[in-house]
Amino acid sequence: MAMSFDPFTELDRLTGALLGSRQGPRFMPVDLYRDGDRYVLNADLPGIDPGSVDIDVDGQLLTVRANRTADTRSGAKWLAQERPHGSYLRQFSLGEGVDPDGITAHYENGVLSLVIPVSERAKPRKIAVTSGQTTEQHSVTS
Template sequence: MTMFFDPFRELDRVAGTLLDRRESPRLMPMDVYRDGDHYVLTADLPGVDPGSVDVDVDGQLLTIRAERTPRSQEGVQWLTRERPAGAYLRQLTLGKDIDTESISAHYENGVLSVMIPVLEKAKPRKIAVETTGTRAEVTA
């Protein structure tokens, strides 16, 4: 069996062991974009138990929590273990023009999607321009 040795990865592993990173929240990469009248947040949470995913809103603070439980297998000798277990946490401050009552979330295939609608009053709209009197003709 061949093994790839990366000294930087090994240094990171040793530093993580010494600093015991297991207690800190895990990285949750995410994308946020606007699609019409709502924002879409997608976050990568591979291997997370769907029952542990928690999305809540408190005022203007959106909080996402999840947890990946470690796979414990008795009698095995780990050669490498790069899929960290532990808690995920991400918090975002929402703008005042967000409809916090209508936020929805869906978790599928390791990706959490959160739909964040914009309030009706904050949506772009056309303003009618009115004129008064008669229109004067311009002649050259």
């Protein structure tokens, strides 16, 4: 099996190892799609304790935070410690077309799933078209 070598990734890994862990929030990869009358957001958060996940909506801003603690085994001599730990953060602008009160979240197998329903006023609707005379009766006198 052939393996590719990316010098920039290797340099980033070595720099992180020499300078200590990266400061600030970690990257949280997500998939976001619309499925009928809802949006679905799936975020990869492997090894996260579901109790550390914090999701809040402030106006039109959805914020997802999580924390992964470092493995600190006393007396262990680490040969490699490459799995990232620390805080994770992503923010999304919801816009006017969603129902923030109806958002639900579920965490399973390292994936955080949010279901964001489309608001009733943003759903497509049919407009009835009327034709002909108005409902008032006009009489003609002679």
